[in-house]
Amino acid sequence: MRNRQPASMLLLFAVLAIASRVEGSQSANITPTDVYGHVQAVALDLDRIRLYMGRPRITQKEIQVRGVAPREVIYQAATLCEKVNRLSYELIRVVGDKPAVPDRDIAPADVLKFIHLAHEQVTEIAKTLQLELNPRLMTDSETKTPTDVYRAVVQLNRQINLMLDQRFSPSDVYEQVSLAIAHTATLRSRWSGRRIPPEPDWELGKRPADVYRLLLECLELVRSIAEQSDLQILELSVDNADINNVTPSDVYDIASLLVSELAYLDRLLNDIPSKRRARYPGRKVPSDVFQRVGILKEQLEEINALLESQSPVEEEGR
């Protein structure tokens, strides 16, 4: 059972005080800079746990992205919650709430709620482990953008992955890709015909880097679809040398990004966006994931071709 220590209680009150301040009248005024400060606070507390666990610090460079929107950040924040939950279970057997991404335009305040939940869980872990935390909110004189927040959350996710016993695996990526397929199928439903194509042949020896590249190709297709629908998505720039060193966690992150973009398009372009949930698929290897991303890619290619060549069913008076 959890020991209720005075220091931990003090920390909890401090976090709750911050949360209440955010959730109060200020939610409309929350800026990416505010969110960035909270992400840094989570990073500091997490680093304390990392030291306790004796795990290495992340050494990867920050991901190179541009033009990130809060809706893209919130999916990375959701991933953060997932990973913190897994860390929490491994360390203290506590599994926190798994919030759902709101089905509306995402504001920095929505992202902050996810960051808060992750922070609460990190605090709970530290408290249970009787670790001293410094209850302060990081502030920065520079104005931050959602891109900065996105980069910081991705780095945080990478760090947590290094701290997990059961790291994010191809199975987790498989789940994300399945979710992406569900959103894409809903997008595809604007035209008649088969929404999910047959899966391509299974190929032996695929590595996370192969899956990563394929997902980047999918992201480019999503960008093309978005542009044809007069929408914008973030620009991701990944060094080829970095791709060769990606871990399943990195693949999971890019898959999450893909899901965020597809969910966004799904919500904007369809009357009823997909409500499907991904289910634990059991043990999967990169080749399984590669095969499944193949389905997604073909779906996206079909939509792209349909957008280029024919009018959607809606325009036909559907």
Added chain:
Amino acid sequence: MSTPARPDYESIDWKEFERRFRTGALRAKLMRLAFTVTAIGIVVLLINLGALFWLRSNVEDLVKARAPLVDASRTTQLGMQRALASLRGWVALGDPAFREDHDAAWHGDILPGVDRISALLDGEANEDFRKRLTESRTRLDDLWESQWWVADVAQTPGNEPAKVEYELHVLPVKRDLEASLFEIAELLGEGDGSAVTPRDLAALSLFQQQLAAADAALHEAIDFGHTSAIHEFERNVKRARSQLAELDSRVERFSPLQAEHLTGVAREFPWYVHHARNAIQLRSSDQWNVAQHLMATETVPLTRYLSATLDSMADEQTALMRQDSDHVSLAANSAFILSMILIVMMVLIAYVVTNRRAHQITQPVDRLSVATTELAAGILTEDLPITTDDELGKLTFAFNHMRINLQRAEASLRDANEHMQMELEDAAAYVRSILPRPIDSDDRGIRIDWRFIASSELGGDSFGYHWLDDEHIAIYLLDVSGHGVGPAMLSISAHNALRQRTLPATDFHRPHEVLEALNRAFPMRENQNKFFTIWYGVYNWKTRELSYASGGHHPAVLLEPARPEPADLGMRNFMIGAVDDAEYESAATSVGPGSRLYVFSDGAFEIRNRDKEMLNMPGLTKHLQEAQPQEDRLQTVLESTRRWQESDDFGDDYSMLEISFT
């Protein structure tokens, strides 16, 4: 049609005549008539064809659209049932064969079936039908996607979230608990310096058992969802918690390391219970089996919806098919009746039109026919009216012209005939004038009588007899071939040559020399190919010998009282003039007292009665024999012959000589 003015047939301008009458007008009328009848027939045929095409279109709808649509709907429905059954098999048993069958149902039955329905309804006028088809296609895509997700999740661990929860969250905690309990037991076995009593060990063991029992009940609850298992789990958890409290109260008797493990057990056990209850809650949820839940909430309702939609479409098509069938049947009956009416009308109209036109065409022909008959009978005296300007008008015009010409020719002919008849009568009179007078009695015992009746056309008969000297009398009768003046002239010439005995170097007592001389004198090449037959005889009244010869002539008949049978006196010689230098023979016979010799021309026996029977020589001979008792035998024979032929007129000259020998 305007009636042309009556033409002046006396002075016809043939060029004007050709201009007045249109060439080909009658053919044009006949063609118009034929075209009119044909046009009526074509109209009827077109109406029938229209009805036939309408029927064909309806039958095509039935055959090509309605029935195949029903078939395609049923095939699609069956495919959906098959796909659903296969999916259920895959979800329940996990046999890949079911998944293959599921894909086969989609690609073999459902998608081709819907494509076929779409193709059949392409151009369908019914807006509602098209909307429903579009809606059905969307629902079908939904169904395909739904079944894809069901099939995808069915055989994965994630299909049962309770088991995932157990595997990911309960099992690690349980293993930690078991590991801690194992460590405590190990430490006790190693003789760790603790004051643990058997009762403490029993409490520890009991907790271990109750944890195992709770886990077994949890397994049952997750696997089967039994409420009793859940209760059993809760009971065991309660007991385990109680034992754990007991152990906590005795913790001071355990060594520090054992106590640390025991504290870990006390910390972990609530999380075991927490995650186990989460698993039970997930198992109790209606989504405990994701595939089954998807089937129940998406797949089956969609299948039912589509099945009902296809059913209603098929039913509607069946109803429309019946309706169309009724329409086609009704239309076929109507078309049949219409056809019959049209055929009857066509026959009536064709009859009326043809009759009217035919009357217009044949009326002039009938008039011409009657006029021709009247003309032939010689009673047509007036021109026919010309009522048309076509070939019939032209023919009528020509007929009128011909009538006038014929009547002129007839008058000329009649005049010529009368003139010729007069000439023939003159010729006959002349022939009759040169015939000798009958000899009533003679002291030389010879009496000669004759009958001569010239035919209307004047034949070539002539005969004569004269004394060559005191003892011999020549008797002859000749018959020139043909009729008319020409043969009569030849006959008279030959007659004169014999009467005047002008034949050179001829002994007129010798019949064959006379015939040879005549043959030389009258060759047929110099007499318009005319020849004649002759019977020539010389009688010596002192010797009572009759020598005779005949050239192409039938025999004379000698009736003798001493002989019952008549004697035929004739020779088989050539006709006179037919063969140059022909040789003739003669014969002689004695003539008894009271005998009678009959010399006659072929006009006396080559006659036929109404039954076309020929009298012939035997018939004439019989008449001669029958007449013997009579006073005027020649008149008797003449009358007998007239009675036999039932006419007083003869087609050829009738010449008969009777020489009676006393």
